[in-house]
Amino acid sequence: MDFFVANFAAIVFYALAAVAVAGALGVIALRHPVHAALSLLATFLAVAGLFVLQRAEFIAAVQILIYAGGVMVLFLFVIMLVNVRTLPDESQFLRRLAPVAGALGVLLAVLVGIGAWAATSRPPADPAPLVQVAGETAGNTEAVGWNLYRDYLLPFEVVSIVLLVAMIGAIVMGRKELQEKEGRP
Structure with a gap:
């Protein structure tokens, strides 16, 4: 019983x-696409649990x-709208990719092993300290905001530009398909 109490965080x-x-x-x-979407939901919820363990509430x-709620609803709407029953059989394609997938799997296993060795070879680190704002300790949300806009401003802006370009591309592609259906140039 003491083992479970002492190692509760690791077990979870x-x-x-x-x-x-x-x-x-x-x-x-x-x-089946709906079953795959439900598996994705389980993955999203498990990752959220991992964030809670890291004190990133x-x-x-x-x-x-956003992910488990909004994105999953969007995926399910698309699946239902397109009315896909099952995915086509692509066994020929998958057989050709088997050696590549095996090599990537071995590479991933080696990298995970190296990461596990590196993580266990030194003492565990303390959680990141909270940011000091105006003499008070900021909460988790405020610390994320300060780090995002102070330390990671350039990557944040690059991601926002990439998302803007993707949105404009989706609009242009959608308008082009609509114009082709209506017979306009």
């Missing part, structure tokens, strides 16, 4: 990690609200 971490990996494998392996809440 491994359980959530196993659920996340199993859900990700389900997304890839399941042939705000990011966990955002993960649940």
